[in-house]
Amino acid sequence: MTYKTSDKTCYLKNKDGGDGSKLSGLLSANMKCANPPIKSSVCIMADVDFYGNDISSKAVKDIGECVKLCKSTSGCKAMTYQTSNKKCYLKNKDGGKGSKLSGLLSANMECVNFMSPAISSCISADIDYPGNDLFSPKTAKDIAECLKLCKSTLGCKAMTYFSSDKKCFLKNSNGGDGSKVSGAQNINMECVNSVSPVISGCIKADVDFPENDISNKKVKNFAECYKLCKSTSGCMAMTYRTSDKTCFLKNKNGGNGLKLSGVLSLNMKCVIPMPLAISICVKADVDFPGNDLFSPKTAKDIDECIRLCKFTLGCNAMTYYSSDKKCFLKNGNHGNGSKVSGAQNANMNCVNSVSNCIMADTDFYGNDLSSKTVKNIEECAKHCKSTSECKAM
Numbered sequence: 001m002t003y004k005t006s007d008k009t010c011y012l013k014n015k016d017g018g019d020g021s022k023l024s025g026l027l028s029a030n031m032k033c034a035n036p037p038i039k040s041s042v043c044i045m046a047d048v049d050f051y052g053n054d055i056s057s058k059a060v061k062d063i064g065e066c067v068k069l070c071k072s073t074s075g076c077k078a079m080t081y082q083t084s085n086k087k088c089y090l091k092n093k094d095g096g097k098g099s100k101l102s103g104l105l106s107a108n109m110e111c112v113n114f115m116s117p118a119i120s121s122c123i124s125a126d127i128d129y130p131g132n133d134l135f136s137p138k139t140a141k142d143i144a145e146c147l148k149l150c151k152s153t154l155g156c157k158a159m160t161y162f163s164s165d166k167k168c169f170l171k172n173s174n175g176g177d178g179s180k181v182s183g184a185q186n187i188n189m190e191c192v193n194s195v196s197p198v199i200s201g202c203i204k205a206d207v208d209f210p211e212n213d214i215s216n217k218k219v220k221n222f223a224e225c226y227k228l229c230k231s232t233s234g235c236m237a238m239t240y241r242t243s244d245k246t247c248f249l250k251n252k253n254g255g256n257g258l259k260l261s262g263v264l265s266l267n268m269k270c271v272i273p274m275p276l277a278i279s280i281c282v283k284a285d286v287d288f289p290g291n292d293l294f295s296p297k298t299a300k301d302i303d304e305c306i307r308l309c310k311f312t313l314g315c316n317a318m319t320y321y322s323s324d325k326k327c328f329l330k331n332g333n334h335g336n337g338s339k340v341s342g343a344q345n346a347n348m349n350c351v352n353s354v355s356n357c358i359m360a361d362t363d364f365y366g367n368d369l370s371s372k373t374v375k376n377i378e379e380c381a382k383h384c385k386s387t388s389e390c391k392a393m
Helices: 063-071 109-114 143-151 189-193 197-202 222-230 274-281 302-310 348-357 377-385
Strands: 002-004 009-013 021-028 045-049 054-059 078-082 087-091 099-108 123-128 158-162 167-171 179-188 204-208 213-218 237-241 246-250 258-267 283-287 317-321 326-330 338-347 359-363 368-373
Touching: 009 377, 063 078, 063 087, 063 099, 063 109, 099 109, 109 143, 143 158, 143 167, 143 179, 143 189, 179 189, 189 222, 222 237, 222 246, 222 258, 302 317, 302 326, 302 338, 302 348, 338 348
Parallel strands: none
Antiparallel strands: 002 009, 002 021, 009 368, 021 359, 045 099, 054 087, 078 087, 078 099, 123 179, 158 167, 158 179, 204 258, 213 246, 237 246, 237 258, 283 338, 317 326, 317 338
């Protein structure tokens, strides 16, 4: 799909637009970006059932298709997949920790949506850094909740999560070299903080950009690979191999690349300034009074306020006042809102969907199915998703 900001026209496309062509005032997105392939996930709980709260069930080929089905079904918050008969059960409520039951795979969509390929690349599997604990371990239903706990806890610079007993250890640092501990999942917050939502949306998982290498180097995670490309003259794209942590810098745009399991690739021209993606979702001079999670925080700008919301448990919306730098984190936008001069309000559903796949000032020329006037690019994307044969907009 391509969305023209000047007259709010949404153009639906019957073919993937690839990288498109530069044209000011347009926003474009490929639907395969909004619905990436899911083969496995750190969010999937083995031998766990989310009993009850069924919306529907359907036979699908694997767990990845089950997660995709949930993602595209309105009101689906979680899913359980039965491996014996390939049945996918969609749920209208978060499954929490679930209950043990052999042969089932379950996942909460809150975790799936949060743990982008870039954030997942920050995980050191089967590694723990003993000690440095801020306090006794907390219980978290999955690694995403443990990560959010660390992000919202003062002084937390790293965390280790054990899915076997749902224990989340918050740490003031990762000291020493770490030790091999089966089942441990360790994340350093420096890595997570360096990967913005926009960068995450540009990552092509299980895609390789072959040839055109400038150089390659061992780095500790995907975020370091991105930084290396950004600081290297002539670097237009990069591929990161997760198995041995090798970063390949490229002197040409990689386009759509080639399928290759275990690598993450990114074209540098895809990375757009966060404020552009945010501006589409912000309602100026509108606030939804109440629904505050706690007392307002201080943020230097609306970008920082939105990041605070993204990494705070239960935050679904926020209001920011630039006059006094106050950031109000909310559990939702309820009601119609009210006119409040200077308020800037954003719903996280919009921010997450827009920032992940949008290509700014890019047109997908031709291949039009239809066009329609809609209020914003989020509505354009929804229109494409609900239209048969729509591959891009």
